[in-house]
Amino acid sequence: MREVYLDHAATTPLDPRVWEAMVPFFREQFGNPQSLHRYGDGPREAVEHARAQVAELIGAQDKEIFFTASGSEANNFALKGIAFANENVGKHLVISAIEHHSVLNSARTLEKLGYEITVIPVDAHGLVDPAAVAEAVRDDTVLVSIIHGSNEIGTIQPIAEIARRVKERKRRIYVHTDAVMTAGTIPVNVDELGVDLLSLAGSAFYGPKGSGALYIRRGTRIMPYIDGGVQEKGRRGGTENVPAIVGLGLAAELARGEMGQRVAHLTALRDRLIQGLTAVDRVTLTGHPTQRLPGLVSVVVEYVEGEALLLLLNASGIAASSGSTCTSRALKASHVLTAIGVETALAQGSLVFSLGVGNTPEDVDQVLGVFPKIVERLRAMSPLYHKVEVA
Amino acid sequence: MREVYLDHAATTPLDPRVWEAMVPFFREQFGNPQSLHRYGDGPREAVEHARAQVAELIGAQDKEIFFTASGSEANNFALKGIAFANENVGKHLVISAIEHHSVLNSARTLEKLGYEITVIPVDAHGLVDPAAVAEAVRDDTVLVSIIHGSNEIGTIQPIAEIARRVKERKRRIYVHTDAVMTAGTIPVNVDELGVDLLSLAGSAFYGPKGSGALYIRRGTRIMPYIDGGVQEKGRRGGTENVPAIVGLGLAAELARGEMGQRVAHLTALRDRLIQGLTAVDRVTLTGHPTQRLPGLVSVVVEYVEGEALLLLLNASGIAASSGSTCTSRALKASHVLTAIGVETALAQGSLVFSLGVGNTPEDVDQVLGVFPKIVERLRAMSPLYHKVEVA
Amino acid sequence: MPVYTDKVLDHFMNPRNVGSIPDADGIGKVGNPTCGDMMDFYIKVKDNRLEDVKFKTFGCGAAIAVSSMVSEMAMGKTLEEAKAITREQVAQELGGLPDNKMHCSNLGAEALHAAIEDYEQKQAAAQQGGLACQCPFCNEFFKDVPEVCTSCGAKLRFCDECGQPIPHGQEACPTCAEKAQA
Amino acid sequence: MPVYTDKVLDHFMNPRNVGSIPDADGIGKVGNPTCGDMMDFYIKVKDNRLEDVKFKTFGCGAAIAVSSMVSEMAMGKTLEEAKAITREQVAQELGGLPDNKMHCSNLGAEALHAAIEDYEQKQAAAQQGGLACQCPFCNEFFKDVPEVCTSCGAKLRFCDECGQPIPHGQEACPTCAEKAQA
Ligand SMILES: Cc1ncc(COP(=O)(O)O)c(C=O)c1O
Ligand SMILES: Cc1ncc(COP(=O)(O)O)c(C=O)c1O
Numbered sequence A, B: 001m002r003e004v005y006l007d008h009a010a011t012t013p014l015d016p017r018v019w020e021a022m023v024p025f026f027r028e029q030f031g032n033p034q035s036l037h038r039y040g041d042g043p044r045e046a047v048e049h050a051r052a053q054v055a056e057l058i059g060a061q062d063k064e065i066f067f068t069a070s071g072s073e074a075n076n077f078a079l080k081g082i083a084f085a086n087e088n089v090g091k092h093l094v095i096s097a098i099e100h101h102s103v104l105n106s107a108r109t110l111e112k113l114g115y116e117i118t119v120i121p122v123d124a125h126g127l128v129d130p131a132a133v134a135e136a137v138r139d140d141t142v143l144v145s146i147i148h149g150s151n152e153i154g155t156i157q158p159i160a161e162i163a164r165r166v167k168e169r170k171r172r173i174y175v176h177t178d179a180v181m182t183a184g185t186i187p188v189n190v191d192e193l194g195v196d197l198l199s200l201a202g203s204a205f206y207g208p209k210g211s212g213a214l215y216i217r218r219g220t221r222i223m224p225y226i227d228g229g230v231q232e233k234g235r236r237g238g239t240e241n242v243p244a245i246v247g248l249g250l251a252a253e254l255a256r257g258e259m260g261q262r263v264a265h266l267t268a269l270r271d272r273l274i275q276g277l278t279a280v281d282r283v284t285l286t287g288h289p290t291q292r293l294p295g296l297v298s299v300v301v302e303y304v305e306g307e308a309l310l311l312l313l314n315a316s317g318i319a320a321s322s323g324s325t326c327t328s329r330a331l332k333a334s335h336v337l338t339a340i341g342v343e344t345a346l347a348q349g350s351l352v353f354s355l356g357v358g359n360t361p362e363d364v365d366q367v368l369g370v371f372p373k374i375v376e377r378l379r380a381m382s383p384l385y386h387k388v389e390v391a
Numbered sequence C, D: 001m002p003v004y005t006d007k008v009l010d011h012f013m014n015p016r017n018v019g020s021i022p023d024a025d026g027i028g029k030v031g032n033p034t035c036g037d038m039m040d041f042y043i044k045v046k047d048n049r050l051e052d053v054k055f056k057t058f059g060c061g062a063a064i065a066v067s068s069m070v071s072e073m074a075m076g077k078t079l080e081e082a083k084a085i086t087r088e089q090v091a092q093e094l095g096g097l098p099d100n101k102m103h104c105s106n107l108g109a110e111a112l113h114a115a116i117e118d119y120e121q122k123q124a125a126a127q128q129g130g131l132a133c134q135c136p137f138c139n140e141f142f143k144d145v146p147e148v149c150t151s152c153g154a155k156l157r158f159c160d161e162c163g164q165p166i167p168h169g170q171e172a173c174p175t176c177a178e179k180a181q182a
């Protein structure tokens, strides 16, 4: 059976060129970058080179890049690091209703620790209204954190406009964006976005797992999140994961160089897939129709449940994901789908296909070939479907 | 020039067998363990297998192992996770004066957040007195965290006795040990030690960088430290670094199987090196003479400075480290040396050689061959030395 | 290591006894789509044995596999035996279920039990003298059809076609819908 | 990428002008071993030029390289030129220093300047009529040797051998020690 991977939002395969670059750092170049002796030299140089590569990807200075082990860690670092460091300014943060769990749950943790969180709703396309964010900002607000591109519905937020409006309201307020889905995928520039902090992760753009970074604009008051030694200028302790950092660096460089082609390729496949899927009765696109990630297709299939869809797709060689209750360990429907006003019952039938550079039109056709049958089969089994049919 | 790596406390080379086991997870098996489709199956199985391997190394149950990206993260998780989750019980923690920076600075961060920290002093050999710990415990104490083996002076603490005395004083108090230097090196068993939490790191025993784990005894009340998704049962967010976890698992299994030989090998080399080094005038061992890590040799060389020693050793092909002010970015002498009562001036001449399984008697001889000359050369340059000679 | 055992996947991919029984002797419905799972079980009873069992399920792979498994386990059993089927047995027959999916096997057993209960109540009603109507809210039987259930106070609506009561908040008559579908 | 440039390593491995000058015209001492660094600079002056420069250093690689570099830069220069040497120049000559080692280059320049100042004070003292003794604490000169410094109030101790004052807290006479060592 032909296998089709359409779950790049969960993780991307490692680019073989990135892999090749990492290999030496598992072998001869195993030293600790902090070591003064010769074993530290190569690793240290490699880490600094990677820092420059990542900085260039997002238009930052090298010194503004701090490596982490994941996008989640970067998000925790941003929210809690800023909150803890700026307690004397205030204890209020603003996030959107469609943040990734690492932002959402960081905010909830801060709430337990005595902070106040304002959650900005989104419209039916998942868009945050910049005016609403600006209005939510108070004298004691220290951070506004809005996701850049959603991994569940693909919507891309107007971060530049949000940052502009926020800073207009209150100058010394930090703006963070979770760019895990966008950095390395679409053009991201910290100055154009006007953000002070930005999270990214290597596994989202063909880099290694265990790699991530937080961009911290110069002059930003932040506390380290992983306390420890002198690594990352004392802002993030722990022996540097040199191979992962090297991989992240090269992945960033390759992404920058090939971004134009990649986006064009993904967008074409995405639109073809959206068209085919939504041609099936009672299958609707979620998220914004045009302001969306180039490779992300998210739909809701009525009367059936997402996990069952996934399993049948899997049986047809197709790997995808869902935000249904049954696929979430917490057994709650996706807060993102709820936020865009999808009824909980419908949210059960959510499906996300996320395309990658290796996908082809044949992959899309394979999905479109089996999808209607799979939906039909499950609908035939569903106690909900025929009732409505009859009605 | 023959190269001799004697800085295994900074990081160990990756065991080629571990490396081989990791490779597939960078290539075909790139999936996310959380994925329901086939790409998730192999990685998920591998992660759970590694969990069992790590559990077995320290006599824990699989469910009590939570993967992290470093020893430092595990230490942050333990201290802050326990502190935040048990605020209603109290806000007092007890640590020793010779903790690793990731524990020490986590404690300092907690101090800034309103917690109270008691620091237990050590004796001249770096030993913590269990009675002193028990005495420091109060009604509002929530955690006692004492390092198991010191990476700077090699001293191994009587953790079992400390835990026993503490629990005698106050039953429901959590005991954590930073076992980064001991787990995978000497026998470590969580039940024999009587600890509720234990940190370890793969890069300390021939596993990969970016791998670590926190043991959390069943029933322990702790808050996640990296908030995020459902990974690690909701206790540690972020896409799992599968290759690193796989590597950690195998490194743990190999360590368990080969521990006896390794310890014997290291201890013999260690004692030979200690003897040779301390035969030089005014070179003294730091830490405990017998209750010490099998591979760790730490000395203080009077009248010279550690970084200069390191550079000359490096020029002779020997890689070592130092706790001198000049090698620390913070430009402060090691708090560990200060804690065991080494005068600050003397602490400048600290040297740490940490042996690994790949070292040989020839390596030790190479060090002993050049060491006296290097010391002599720097002493000749030192404005301190001749004065004392004359006096 | 797939999330599901081979047995679960087999029952999911090739579910046994999918469908409904238009002239079912008992119907059991549990769950609702908002929670992500909903199961309808239909049974035919003969000589105190389950002669036929069918189901319709909206839910995850486990929910579907559990439904299939339960239908297979119940088939041919006496009512007493069928009522003794527990979720643990179902999970065991399937070679195990993930921790967070144990509630699905619960649902399966529940839906079966509900169908048997429904059958037994109908029997009891028949024995009570052929009571014509059952309240869809509280399952009470009536000889004459009241406007408002005399037991629970619910307002009853009836299908113009078949005269059966229509549950609150539903447009179509479930009884006719079943038949139309079959 | 080694921490240090090749130039730094060269000066560290092959330091120029290590040693002391027993009959130095000026001595400059900065730092102390508790901070991890200590430098002594010795100079010989002829016709207002540094005829010889020597140093002893306790400190890191950068400290040693900086001492060597400073000694080389100062050699042969007029006193005014030597006084104009800044830590930035030293670092630049060495091809750069790590951020956290800039203070080492500061120390080197400071020690050199201290040696020149010492020379100039001695000259001034000589011009003031051959003052015999200088307080090791405040650098004031005296014609007759007082028990207590008339300027800063420090209690003075003197070497039995050479009669020079011994700094507070030190056992041996630095002057004799220098000679013995040379
Ligand atoms: C005793 C001790 N604890 C913690 C750590 C931190 O480990 P990591 O570098 O993996 O964060 C180290 C590192 O060497 C250590 O020696
Ligand atoms: C938008 C977004 N933020 C954060 C994350 C977390 O990244 P990681 O899994 O590297 O921790 C993800 C993961 O997919 C994501 O999609």
Ligand code: FES
Pocket: A325, A326, C035, C036, C037, C038, C058, C059, C060, C061, C062, C063, C100, C101, C104
């Ligand atoms: S039906 Fe939702 S978890 Fe099974």
Ligand code: FES
Pocket: B325, B326, D035, D036, D037, D038, D058, D059, D060, D061, D062, D063, D100, D101, D104
């Ligand atoms: S002498 Fe200590 S840093 Fe240079």
